[in-house]
Amino acid sequence: MVALSVNLAGVKLKNPVVPASGTFGFGREFSELYDLNVLGAISVKGITREPRIGNPLPRIAETPSGMLNAVGLENRGIDAVLSEELPWLRAHFDGPIIANVGGFSPEEYASNCERLAASAAVSILEVNISCPNVHCGGRNFGSSPESATAITKAVRGVTGKPVFMKLSPNVADIAEVARACEGEGADGLCLINTLVGMRIDIARRKPVLANVTGGLSGPAILPVALRMVWAAYEAVKIPIIGCGGVASAEDAIEMMMAGATAVEVGAANLIDPMASRRIAESLPALCERLGIADIAGIVGAAHDFQRTK
Amino acid sequence: MRGAFFTVESNRALAPGVFELVLAGDCSAVQRPGQFVNVAVPGLFLRRPISICDWTAGSMTLLVRTVGRGTAWLEKVVRGEKLDVLLPLGNGFDISAVPDGGTAILAGGGIGIAPLYALAKALLASGRRCVAALGFRCASDVFYADEFAAIGCEVAIATEDGSRGQRGYVTDVVSAYCTHGRRGTEYLFACGPEPMLKALAANGWTSSTQFSLETRMGCGFGACMGCTTETTHGPARICHEGPVFRVEDLKW
Ligand SMILES: Cc1cc2nc3c(=O)[nH]c(=O)nc-3n(C[C@H](O)[C@H](O)[C@H](O)COP(=O)(O)OP(=O)(O)OC[C@H]3O[C@@H](n4cnc5c(N)ncnc54)[C@H](O)[C@@H]3O)c2cc1C
Ligand SMILES: Cc1cc2nc3c(=O)[nH]c(=O)nc-3n(C[C@H](O)[C@H](O)[C@H](O)COP(=O)(O)O)c2cc1C
Ligand code: FES
Numbered sequence: 001m002v003a004l005s006v007n008l009a010g011v012k013l014k015n016p017v018v019p020a021s022g023t024f025g026f027g028r029e030f031s032e033l034y035d036l037n038v039l040g041a042i043s044v045k046g047i048t049r050e051p052r053i054g055n056p057l058p059r060i061a062e063t064p065s066g067m068l069n070a071v072g073l074e075n076r077g078i079d080a081v082l083s084e085e086l087p088w089l090r091a092h093f094d095g096p097i098i099a100n101v102g103g104f105s106p107e108e109y110a111s112n113c114e115r116l117a118a119s120a121a122v123s124i125l126e127v128n129i130s131c132p133n134v135h136c137g138g139r140n141f142g143s144s145p146e147s148a149t150a151i152t153k154a155v156r157g158v159t160g161k162p163v164f165m166k167l168s169p170n171v172a173d174i175a176e177v178a179r180a181c182e183g184e185g186a187d188g189l190c191l192i193n194t195l196v197g198m199r200i201d202i203a204r205r206k207p208v209l210a211n212v213t214g215g216l217s218g219p220a221i222l223p224v225a226l227r228m229v230w231a232a233y234e235a236v237k238i239p240i241i242g243c244g245g246v247a248s249a250e251d252a253i254e255m256m257m258a259g260a261t262a263v264e265v266g267a268a269n270l271i272d273p274m275a276s277r278r279i280a281e282s283l284p285a286l287c288e289r290l291g292i293a294d295i296a297g298i299v300g301a302a303h304d305f306q307r308t309k
Numbered sequence: 310m311r312g313a314f315f316t317v318e319s320n321r322a323l324a325p326g327v328f329e330l331v332l333a334g335d336c337s338a339v340q341r342p343g344q345f346v347n348v349a350v351p352g353l354f355l356r357r358p359i360s361i362c363d364w365t366a367g368s369m370t371l372l373v374r375t376v377g378r379g380t381a382w383l384e385k386v387v388r389g390e391k392l393d394v395l396l397p398l399g400n401g402f403d404i405s406a407v408p409d410g411g412t413a414i415l416a417g418g419g420i421g422i423a424p425l426y427a428l429a430k431a432l433l434a435s436g437r438r439c440v441a442a443l444g445f446r447c448a449s450d451v452f453y454a455d456e457f458a459a460i461g462c463e464v465a466i467a468t469e470d471g472s473r474g475q476r477g478y479v480t481d482v483v484s485a486y487c488t489h490g491r492r493g494t495e496y497l498f499a500c501g502p503e504p505m506l507k508a509l510a511a512n513g514w515t516s517s518t519q520f521s522l523e524t525r526m527g528c529g530f531g532a533c534m535g536c537t538t539e540t541t542h543g544p545a546r547i548c549h550e551g552p553v554f555r556v557e558d559l560k561w
Contacts (some may be wrong), residue, residue, distance in 0.1 A: 022533065029531045029549075032310065045534070051535065055542050058525040060535035062355045069527060074534040074544065208525075218354055270351070271356060272527035273395070274312065 002287040003294040006040070006261050008239050009162035009187040011096050011123045011277050013040035013262055016295060017252065017280040020266035021046055021100035021166075022071065022127065024276070026085040027093060030269070034277045036093040042087065043098040043190075043264060046128050047116065051077035055133060056210040060308050061199045066245070067267055070211035072133040074142050075103050076290050078112055086121040096123035100166070102131060106154035118157035126241075127155055130168030130193035132193075132215045142168035142193070145180035152184035163185040164241060167215045167232075169221075171201025174228045175235035182236040186278040188262065189232055190241040192225045214227025218267040224260045233300050247275065249282035253290065310336065310530050317390045317560035318368065323452035326386050327420065327482040329362075330371045332373060332392060341401025342427035343485035343521055343553045344502075346371070347529035349393035356395065357383070358548070360500075364394075372453065374420040377535040398529050399552045402428050402519055404435060406555075407496040411422030414486055416479045416509060417531050418501025419445065422453055428498060429462045430552070440465060440486050444501070445490040471472055480508045510556055522547050540547040 004015040021043040027036050032261055036042065037223025049210055050289075054074030061068040076085065089097060099116040103109035109127060116122050129151050131140035141147040148165065165181040167174065169192040194215025199208040207213075232240055242260025246252055247268040254265045268275035283295065292298055315334035322328050332511045339361060346369070347356035357379040363370040375384045386392065402424070409432050415434050416424040422443050431549055434516045440459040457464045465482045466474030475482055479501065487495055497514050499520035500505055509518070524547050527535035531549035537546055539560045545551060 025532050025534075029310070054534060055537055057536065057538065060355075060525045060527045060533070063351065064354075066354055067527060069533065069535055071534045072536075074537055267354075267527075270313070270533050271354060272310070272529060273528070273532070 002284045002292065003296070004095055004283060006296050008124060008241065008262055009164075011162060013096060015040040015280050015283060016044055016256065017276055017283070018236045018241065018262055018264045018267040019269055019276045020264035021128065026089050028088065029130045029274060033273055034276060036278040037093060038277050038280050039053075039093070039281065040262060041096040041098055041123070041171055042093055043100050043126055044085070045075050046073050046102040046131065047075055047078050047081050047102045047112060048104070049072055049078050049103040049206055051075065051080070058208060058210055061208040061214060063188060063197065063199065063218070063220060066215035066220035068199060068209060068216055069194070070209045070214035071212065073131055075245065077136065078115055082115065086119055088135045092122040096229050097121050098124045098125045098126045099265065100128055102128050102134070104134070108149055109151050109153040110158050110210055113155040113163070114158040118162045120294065122161065124162045124164055125149060125155070125159065126166050126190050128166045128193065130166055132168070132170065132194055132196045133211060141179065142172070143171055145176045148177050149180045149184050152181045152186050154228065156185040164188040166190040169191050169224055169228055175231045176294040178232040178235045182238050185191045188241065189236065190226050190243060191232060192221070192244045195221055200270045201221060202293060217244070219247055222251060229255060229260050230260040233303065235299070246279070247278050249286045252279055253282065253286060253298065256295070256298050257300070257302065259300040261296075261299050310398060312393065312395050314391045315369070315394050317386050317388055317392065319388060320386055323372065324450050326375045327452055328373055330373065330383065331368060331385065332371065333368045334394070335367065336369050336396070337366055339364050339369070339397040339461070341403075342431050343401035343424045343426070344397040344399045345398040345525070345529070345552065346394045347398055348383070350382050355381050355527065356529060360525050362395070362423040362425065363427045363428050363430070367480070372420060372423040374460045395403070395529060397549060402498055402521070402553050404428070404437070406517070406519070407432065407437050410436065412440065414440045414442055414483055414497050416483050416497060416499040416501070417440045417444065418479050418505040421501030421505070421521070424500055425498065426453065426456065429457060430460055433461050435552060437486060439463065442467070442479050442482040442486060444482070444505070445473075469548050478508070479505055480512055483509065484512060507561065514556060518555050518557055519553050520559070521552045522554060538549065
């Protein structure tokens with residue numbers, strides 16, 4: 001028997017597989033296909049104070065080995081999430097629910113975090129300071145250590161529940177942003193969000209996305225995510241949720257060996273609705289094949305090569 | 310919705326760049342004409358949404374126009390090949406909205422005629438009169454006119470160059486089929502390029518009308534919010550609450 005459970009800042013997950021925010025809604029569509037309880041945790045769609053319709057269509061484009069999205073944080077707003085979505089998910093899923101929190105100012109982040117943390121359904125707050133598709137006066141809070149610090153500081157005080165900061169890969173030095181969040185008391189990190197990209201329709205001579213740019217996700221970004229998780233793992237002691245391009249149990253193990261305690265599966269859910277379950281169910285056999293008895297023991301394992309060199 | 314492998318039974322060319330696929334597999338979950346499937350294409354990341362043109366318990370027909378890499382791959386599939394498909398997706402047309410004994414006009418522009426075929430069958434089976442108004446560029450582009458006629462549907466064709474049927478657009482044939490050239494008691498279903506749908510709406514089809522919309526999709530089953538459009542009832546996912554909308558619900 002392979003031990004699959006992992007611990008995220010005191011929250012126990014029965015396995016490390018977590019559907020990523022924005023690719024799983026609140027689980028409703030997937031619950032028609034499988035019992036959500038096979039999953040380690042669920043990160044729900046990003047939540048803002050006001051309901052948001054998001055960006056104009058088209059807001060999806062295909063890329064080599066991935067996709068761009070410019071959804072722009074469409075969600076029903078925190079009131080509907082608290083009164084309808086979270087109770088629904090709680091009734092259909094026994095494991096930890098991760099609330100993915102958006103915002104447009106430090107004050108909004110703080111108040112959203114406070115209200116969501118007060119819900120018994122929520123175990124972890126995942127603060128999205130890295131959405132490339134919404135514009136706060138041209139600023140993206142995850143793009144500099146200073147603004148990441150400001151948001152972490154604003155949300156840290158409002159709850160005793162674990163706060164994970166979700167970081168952007170669109171930065172010069174990910175280790176610096178990671179350290180800034182840890183320094184302000186973040187309980188953990190989640191990385192990465194999408195990379196900014198674009199496509200052009202050559203027949204129409206214009207960008208495919210109405211928003212011009214969008215966030216790149218899917219297998220195309222796996223190596224970038226691995227390298228960033230790797231760098232963050234070297235920089236901080238707090239646990240890391242690794243995310244970006246994971247589509248198989250092998251990818252999940254690779255992410256853990258880079259330094260992730262748990263692994264989020266994003267775009268893979270969209271093209272194969274069974275992806276998260278398939279990955280969770282493939283882990284035991286893969287671990288056995290790799291001689292892994294306790295999956296928690298491989299977190300950051302690939303870093304040891306430097307010490308044994 | 311579920312994932313399934315379908316086996317290609319036949320693939321035949323209908324017109325330049327347009328082909329018909331018949332796929333064998335379990336279609337028992339398909340409920341309404343206007344629903345669609347999302348087909349995986351090897352080597353391409355996203356699935357391709359394609360309308361169900363017709364179905365039985367054990368097979369379905371798709372009509373496809375080749376426009377890019379995914380549809381070009383589909384054009385080459387041969388009998389016996391397996392396709393990875395998600396189905397059934399979307400809401401489909403609501404035929405109960407057509408008054409008993411009423412006339413339905415089914416307006417299809419180009420490949421947009423695909424979902425109208427099963428719709429015509431369902432309407433005819435329920436005793437409604439059915440006119441298929443089909444628009445193409447020229448005579449050699451015309452497809453499925455005979456299939457519509459064979460099930461007892463009146464067929465009116467428009468071609469842009471006048472080489473077959475009426476010269477002009479689908480909108481022109483639709484007007485010609487209405488009382489005094491203006492819309493009367495008929496009910497309209499339409500699927501095609503957005504300019505065609507907008508022209509129909511501008512021609513007075515602002516009620517008793519269902520439009521099937523199209524946009525680029527991430528998942529096709531309601532998870533990614535990649536396809537949301539605004540309606541008078543709030544945001545609606547084209548893949549899930551749609552692709553068929555009552556025109557009065559659209560915020561155009
Ligand atoms: C609900 C629905 C039903 C459809 N039914 C049919 C049908 O019955 N027959 C048919 O031939 N076509 C249909 N289409 C359009 C079909 O999905 C596109 O032509 C196809 O995805 C193009 O793929 P490609 O790889 O050949 O083109 P590319 O241009 O190479 O595709 C690139 C990306 O853009 C997307 N894309 C490009 N054009 C469209 C489009 N018009 N609509 C949606 N996504 C697009 C592709 O899915 C892919 O993700 C339908 C679309 C929708 C949304
Ligand atoms: C359609 C879509 C919507 C997303 N919405 C959110 C969101 O609301 N909040 C968030 O933090 N990340 C969001 N993301 C980012 C994912 O959670 C994830 O970080 C990213 O896609 C990389 O992982 P992947 O390559 O496995 O998709 C979204 C991604 C996609 C594809
Ligand atoms: S395409 Fe994903 S929600 Fe419609």
